[in-house]
Amino acid sequence: QVQLQESGPGLVKPSETLSLTCTVSGDSISSSYWSWIRQPPGKGLEWIGYIYYTGNSNYNPSLKSRVTMSVDTSKNQFSLKLSSVTAADTAVYYCARHVKTYDVVDYWGQGTLVTVSS
């Protein structure tokens, strides 16, 4: 069974960088694509982007200038950095396994709430 677990600070100050890590178990990080998706409280879902273990990535154009994703194959983890955050970046952040053939997600982490506030 594939499992994903997000980790990182739950509170980030405005203008700083949000950093999250996703630890994958039950699957090799090298065998699939991996995504980050977020959901502001009470709102809909927004795809942030995906990454492959080779470093090949694709980001949502609306966030591209602020997003960096990376993979650590030795730890079976992938990570998200979002710079210059504002209150609008407050959301539950999900890491997920991305089925590239269809650009859908078949396994999700439980999600982690990140609040941007001073």
Add this chain to the structure above:
Amino acid sequence: EIVMTQSPATLSVSPGERATLSCRASQSLTTNLAWYQQKPGQAPRLLIYGASTRATGIPARFSGSGSGTEFILTISSLQSEDFAVYFCQQFNNWPPTFGPGTKVDIK
């Protein structure tokens, strides 16, 4: 970016009844559409992809149909565990985008 809309925003249904949820895209998707179910405090779960293919482990009471810009998710006989929010998602163009969701609650 493709804009997704869903109707109705809320659907009140009695257990055992049929639920029909609609999703519309701002441009043609052919059949590049997925449906997800989300319960409070949980991550979404993939139900349908390719407009009509059920994901692994999804009961047969869930079915998807449609193509182009109009899509339907049907739950043939609602069970207690089906009361949730349902999102559609297009994957025809990057970035994938989601609809705002339809909440299915108990009548």
